Amino acid sequence: MTTTVHGLGEIKALAGADLGRSEWLEITQERVNTFADATNDHQWIHVDPERAKEGPFGGPIAHGYLTLSLVIPLFTELLDIRGVKMSVNYGLEKVRFPSPVRVGAKIRLAAAVTSVEDVPGDGVQMLLDFTVEIDGSAKPACVARVIYRHYA
Numbered sequence: 001m002t003t004t005v006h007g008l009g010e011i012k013a014l015a016g017a018d019l020g021r022s023e024w025l026e027i028t029q030e031r032v033n034t035f036a037d038a039t040n041d042h043q044w045i046h047v048d049p050e051r052a053k054e055g056p057f058g059g060p061i062a063h064g065y066l067t068l069s070l071v072i073p074l075f076t077e078l079l080d081i082r083g084v085k086m087s088v089n090y091g092l093e094k095v096r097f098p099s100p101v102r103v104g105a106k107i108r109l110a111a112a113v114t115s116v117e118d119v120p121g122d123g124v125q126m127l128l129d130f131t132v133e134i135d136g137s138a139k140p141a142c143v144a145r146v147i148y149r150h151y152a
Helices: 007-012 029-039 049-053 064-069 071-076
Strands: 003-006 018-021 079-082 086-096 106-119 123-134 142-151
Touching: 003 007, 007 123, 029 064, 064 071, 064 142, 071 079, 071 106, 071 123, 071 142
Parallel strands: 003 079
Antiparallel strands: 018 106, 086 142, 106 123, 123 142
């Protein structure tokens, strides 16, 4: 379910909130190949399904950065911010990839707002903890602490 907030005051009120989980998204070989083309990272563990069967993961896996990039569309399922002039991705404090995502697996995003603080220029900075879960796996695909800034 999407949480919708209007303006900086309602963003501030999210401090400490659990935003829930997105819908599941299947990781296809086509998506992995498209990402490989976009980044020029054609390592065989990602793009050669036959060779990858003999590799350490028993099949092709998604790039870690592909998994991280999918945080953006998955996060839009969880939070809709209105009534601000601009929102920007300010950066990452920490990113880890504890478990690979095999092609054919489904992932979803769990998000929690760690803190919200005022920043110069009539804005707020949100610190969020993101966990990309893999369907049927106890270990997450990605954990990240993300910073967004929103300006009125």
